[in-house]
Amino acid sequence: MRLSTKGEYASRAMLELSLHHEEKPLHIRDISKAQDIPERFLEQILLQLKRAGYLRSRKGPNGGYYLSKPPAEINVAEVIRVMDGPLAPIDCVSVTAHEVCPHESSCGLKGLWKEVRDAVAKIMETATFEELAERTRAARAGRRRGA
Amino acid sequence: MRLSTKGEYASRAMLELSLHHEEKPLHIRDISKAQDIPERFLEQILLQLKRAGYLRSRKGPNGGYYLSKPPAEINVAEVIRVMDGPLAPIDCVSVTAHEVCPHESSCGLKGLWKEVRDAVAKIMETATFEELAERTRAARAGRRRGA
DNA sequence: CAATAGTCGACTAACTCAATCGACTTAGTG
DNA sequence: CACTAAGTCGATTGAGTTAGTCGACTATTG
Incomplete structure (x- = not known):
């Protein structure tokens, strides 16, 4: 009943993108660092998510990946x-x-x-990723206040 | 989130053994036929279940495998x-x-x-396997009455 | 003692998973 | 317009797992 690492990485990446929704697009590299996912592997995963319609991307400087719809809808x-x-x-x-x-x-x-x-x-x-992002923000805030 | 075939076969085998609990021990071959599981592969599975304490076995003619405790307790x-x-x-x-x-x-x-x-x-x-065996018997009876 | 039936360990072929690579395309910047 | 940053794409690889096989052995019964 195991989840593949690909599935786990994908959800972590989606969460990271949800956390930064409505800011600039995120580079593969930044997601990779933030979530500790091998860059080259993440590339494949994001591409797959893009083809499935969940992500859009922009090439060139200031490019990167971003959600194609609000996190509440995924x-x-x-x-x-x-x-x-x-x-x-x-x-x-x-x-x-x-x-x-x-x-x-x-x-x-x-x-x-x-x-x-x-x-x-x-x-x-x-x-939804909206909810997960919210939980994550709350957890981080709690940690900062020193729990 | 997939189950391995080994896990699936194991539960089918345990179900089959539960259906015949308190009769004679079942041969590997009979379980294999009833549940359509490759005999040599099933052998491994039963052995593993035996080592884990769920099954006992008897060698020689009229030998076979049987549950080491009532199906209600597994x-x-x-x-x-x-x-x-x-x-x-x-x-x-x-x-x-x-x-x-x-x-x-x-x-x-x-x-x-x-x-x-x-x-x-x-x-x-x-x-529990008791319950599953019961469901199975009911389903079979239902089918015989012609549903 | 012959036939039956489980025991055990080794083995293998196929497949999947996780990851890497190289070459390419596109977009922005000076 | 050249340069560089960044995503795109397909192929490949190495390791590990899965599903299944095999042969030789041991125990039991009639």
């Missing part, structure tokens, strides 16, 4: 699906990857996997 | 952890694999991963 589930595919623990209960389950005899399990899928999807679909 | 989470390790999407929120998270700046995400882990764990820990 949730974690979409991002993870772009990077890692369906959220379901096994394909036959996936909403995005339909597949017929040939194992009638183990249908007792199928219901369970469905529950898991739904729970995970619900949590991740509810979490 | 839940899916344990089985998956034996095969695939921690349920958590990333290590820093795992209960079983403790690791320090060096990314203060992305703590907004940590809370989310924790929610996911807890939700998954709760569902899988609640599901």
Whole structure:
């Protein structure tokens, strides 16, 4: 039930971009440093997120990446699906990857996997980057006040 | 967020053993056929489950595998952890694999991963093989009555 | 003692993951 | 207009994991 590092990096990058939304575009390098992600690897990830429509970019000096819509309109589930595919623990209960389950005899399990899928999807679909950015800002402020 | 085939096979095998609990031990071959799992691969899986204490076995004719305790006392989470390790999407929120998270700046995400882990764990820990076997029997009976 | 059935460790082929590289295109600056 | 900063793109790689196989061994029963 592991998340790939790509998925993790992608959500961290999206969070970083959300924190700086409506400022200048962010360089790959800056995101890379802020979130400690290998630059060359991050490049691929951002490109993939751009192709999926979540990011826009500008080339040349003062270029960089920025969100294509407000962070409140992007949730974690979409991002993870772009990077890692369906959220379901096994394909036959996936909403995005339909597949017929040939194992009638183990249908007792199928219901369970469905529950898991739904729970995970619900949590991740509810979490917007707006909210995550807010949580992060609050955590940082708390730390500065000395907790 | 995928389950490994090993984890899936293991839970199917445990379900099959639960369905025949308190009868004769089941041969690897019979489980393999009933649940459509490669025999030689299943062998490894059963051995691993045995070493973890969930199964016992008897050699020789009329031998086979059987549960070491009633299906009501075994839940899916344990089985998956034996095969695939921690349920958590990333290590820093795992209960079983403790690791320090060096990314203060992305703590907004940590809370989310924790929610996911807890939700998954709760569902899988609640599901016993007794219950799953019951569901399976009901589904089969329903199918026989012609639904 | 022959046949059955689990045990064990080694092995491998295929695949995925994480990451790197080089060459290219585009955009702004002096 | 030349230079440089920055994103784009495709290919490749190395390590590790996964899924599965194999052969030789041990224990049990009839």
